[in-house]
Amino acid sequence: MRSVAMLGLKTTFENGQLEVGRFKFDFGKNVGSVTLDLFDVEDKGTSILQVNDKATTINAVAGADSNRQTITIHDVSSFVIQLGNHDSKLFPKTGDGVSMRVSVPEPGTVISLGALAVAGIISARQRKKVNIG
Numbered sequence: 694m695r696s697v698a699m700l701g702l703k704t705t706f707e708n709g710q711l712e713v714g715r716f717k718f719d720f721g722k723n724v725g726s727v728t729l730d731l732f733d734v735e736d737k738g739t740s741i742l743q744v745n746d747k748a749t750t751i752n753a754v755a756g757a758d759s760n761r762q763t764i765t766i767h768d769v770s771s772f773v774i775q776l777g778n779h780d781s782k783l784f785p786k787t788g789d790g791v792s793m794r795v796s797v798p799e800p801g802t803v804i805s806l807g808a809l810a811v812a813g814i815i816s817a818r819q820r821k822k823v824n825i826g
Contacts, residue, residue: 712776712777712790712791712792712793713776713777713778713779713788713789713790713791714775714776714777714779715742715773715774715775715776716773716774716776717743717771717772717773718771718772718773718774718795719770719771720769720770720771720797721770722770723768723769723770724769724770724797724798725767725768725769725797725798726765726766726767726768726769726797726798727765727766727769727772727795727796727797728763728764728765728795728796728797729741729763729764729765729766729774729793729794729795729796730761730762730763730793730794730795730796731753731761731762731763731764731791731792731793732759732760732761732791732792732793732794733758733759733760733790733791733792734753734754734755734756734760734762734789734791735755735756735757735758735760735783735784735789736755736777736778736781736782736783736784736789737752737755737778738775738777738778738779738780738781738789739752739753739774739775739776739777739778739789739791740752740753740774740775741764741766741772741773741774742773742774742775743771743772743773744766744769744771744772745768745769745770745771745772746771751764751766753791774793776790776791776793777789777790777791
């Protein structure tokens with residue numbers, strides 16, 4: 694599912710390729726970290742406005758056409774983001790749309806990586822003992 698800027702009820706801007714709006718993501722529990730991959734931030738206005746219902750300001754940086762940037766926030770159960778700028782002076786007819794992909798580490802992945810780290814430490818200790826004796 695992705696956001697699309699609308700002109701009226703049935704018409705989209707830029708053939709449905711313009712994403713502008715304010716969105717709240719609520720995970721229902723702390724997910725540790727969330728990584729936002731942002732594409733095509735060309736004007737100021739894209740910003741994380743709240744994390745865990747507390748006001749904050751984490752601004753994306755405006756750049757060249759088709760630029761990419763990543764923002765990671767930690768200890769997250771919810772966040773609110775303003776994507777794009779509907780009142781852009783650079784794009785007065787359409788606004789500046791921004792595409793976003795959200796990545797949340799899966800609990801199984803985190804547990805697996807933790808288990809691998811522990812196994813690596815045990816293995817290193819075993820090798821150290823073998824090499825000493």
